[in-house]
Amino acid sequence: MQSSISNAAVDALNVPYLGLYPSSALKIADGNCKDCGPIKQALWYFEEEPIAIANDARKIAGYSTTERAQADVATWLKTVTNDDLSALPAAIWLGSRQMIPSARLSVDHKNIIGDDGIEMAFNVVPKIPTNLSYLNQSSWDFYAQRPLSMRGELNTHNQFVAKTIWPLDYNIGSESPYHPLAASESLKQLVQSDHGGAQKPYTTRVLWESAPGQERNWSDKAVIGAMLNGAQGDDDEAHGGHFAILTGQYTADGNWSQWLVNNFYNLDAYGEKGIIAAVTPADKYLMDLNSGQSLYRPSYMIVAIMKDKQSALTYQAASNRVYQHFYRHDLIYDHAQANCAGISIDTFRTLGWNIPKTGPEGYLKAIIAWFYVSITERSITSGRDIYDYLTEEKTRLYPSVAFDAIGNDLLSLVQRQSSRQLTAYEQKLVENIEAIIYVHIPQVPSERAYGLAPVYSFDQYLAETPKDKSQWKIIPTQPRPFPDEMRDGLATEKAFRLPIPLPVLLSFALLAGLFWLVFRLIKRLFF
Known part of the structure; x- marks a missing residue:
């Protein structure tokens, strides 16, 4: 039996919470809305894209026009109020106006079958021409094995056109096994096992909890998590992976698709998958049919279940301010000095979480690399790029090292193994963590080659790529220049x-001086 999809499709905000925010505080708009609250610089990126914005523009996170992002957060923190902590992001990228909470695919995947057994017409969003990670038969086989939720919209043919498909068995159940790291195990080993585990099953594992063996009551509790996305299997510029921080609220069924991901990405380029840097729901971040991370690499997550919301709310509120600077372009994405890991971990450190640093690769290595790259590529700009990579502190540079540092420090703090004097933010964090969970998220089969674990060092990066750079596989991007007329404040200053x-x-x-000394010595001895 078949019925109209409109009977099953619901508004994309028909959920209790998006992240930590009641959906009742939000409304759906797009980038073309006028005088609707978000700054014009943020709206410029979304155009026709559905976004969730504050019902009350006064509830949107503020920003300073005279301080850079982290200085602004530090100043804000000195006088922060409860209202400040509840300030909403400028925009939450939904990508769709409607959703299907639960359904299964028909055998021919032309219909979806609701929980009531009624079939509904179904289609999927077209492939972006540059996207190399779109669905194939193996994808449909994967979806056919499980219940699904979807983001999309009803079209004029009475079909629900899905843009995001989320596997509902990808939950974090309160029955997740308690399995602390053994003496011989590490987070790095979990990530690197089976070359990153792109084809391993989805698993959850409780690494620590405050009351082992007792009944867990995680419902409605806040969460804060770190997400590491692996290396792409066929892009030699993407072995470093990607990184993001999540916040949200635990639900009784363990569904985390509505948690919010703080995805910092390069705004100044059109990527091949259509990704826009934004606060976005976890299902869209991972499972969007064009831009989803899970369609081209495995992912890994550390989640802390919190007794109260303050630590998670504080991070999210601070990140919302950082996004205001990011969209206004007085904070510019830089692959070495301000990338996804660097921006995320900087915000934690500004708040007072002193995540241990691991230092740079080394200045001597960087100087040698500058000479080598500048000469072989005939470009001092390329030489400067490699120098910046090798002199950047590694928790800010490598997503994997940031993930490792955050996860290990969380475990060290809750197990009272840290010897440092704790800050107010750290003390609050420690007091309120109820459990720490590791989640392995495999790659969804697609047209794309299976991804790998991300690299943890420059030497490992070199080992993963061909020695001859002309043999590298590179996925090209196109520039997206930011209009000068939209720049204001510090964004008008030229870097x-x-x-x-x-x-x-x-x-x-030094070399010139040594050469001169040797020349003088030779001249004195032989002439």
């Missing part, structure tokens, strides 16, 4: 970077 770093200039001077 400047010396093409030759000061330590390299000093090494030039």
Whole structure:
């Protein structure tokens, strides 16, 4: 029996919460809305894209026009109020106006079958021409094995056109096994096992809890999590993976698709998958049919279940302020100095979570690399790029190292193994963590090659890529220049970077001095 999909499709905000925010505080709009609250710079990126915005524009996170992002967060933190902690993001990227809470695919995947057994007409959003990770038969086989929720919209043919398909068995159940790390185990080993585990099953594992063996009562409790996405299997520029922080509220069924992901991505390029940097629901972040991370690489997550919301709310509110700077372009994404890991971990450190640093790869290595790359590629700009990578602190540079540092420090703090003096934020964090859970999220089969675990060092990166750079597989992107007329405040200042770093200039001077001394010595001895 078949019925209209409109009987089953519901508004995309027909959920109790998006992240930590009651959906009643939000409404659906798109980037073309006028005087609807978000700053014009944020709206410019979304155009026809459905977004969730505050019902009351006064509830949107503020920002400073005279301070950079982290300085702004530090100033805000000194006088923060409960109202400030509840301030909403400028925009939450939904991508769709409607959703199907629960359904299964028909055998020919032309219909979806609701929980009541009624079949409904079904289709999927077209593939973006540049997307190399779209559905194939193996994807349909994967979806056919499980119940699904979907984001999408009803079209004029009375079909529900899905843009995001979420496997409902990907939950974090309160019955997840208690399995702390053994003495011989580490988070890094979990990530790297089976080359990243792209084809391993979805699993959850409680690494620590405050009351082992007792009944768990996680419902309605806040969560804060770190997400690590693996390396792409066929892109030699993407072995570093990706990183994001999540916040949300635990539901009784363990469904975490409505948690919010703080996805910092390069705004100044059109990626091949159509990704826009934004706060976005976890189902869209991972399972969007064009932009979803899970369609081209495995992922890993550490989740802390919290007794109260303050630590998670504080991070999310601070991140919302950072996004205001990000959209306004006084904070610009940089693959070495301000990438997904760096921006995320900077915000934690500004709030007072002193996540241990691991230092840079090394200045000597960076100087040698500058000379090598500048000469072989005939570009001092490329030389400067490699220098910046090798001198950046590794928890800010590598998503994997950031994930490792956050996860290990969480475990160290709750097990009272940390010897440092705790800050107010750290003390609150420790007091309120009820459980720490590790989640392995495999890759959804698609047209794309299976991804791998991300690299943890420059040497590992070199080992994963062909020695001849002309043999690298690279997925091209197109620039997306930000309009000058939208710049204001600090965004109007032009960034400047010396093409030759000061330590390299000093090494030039040292080499010149040594050459001069050797020349003088030879001249004195032989002439």
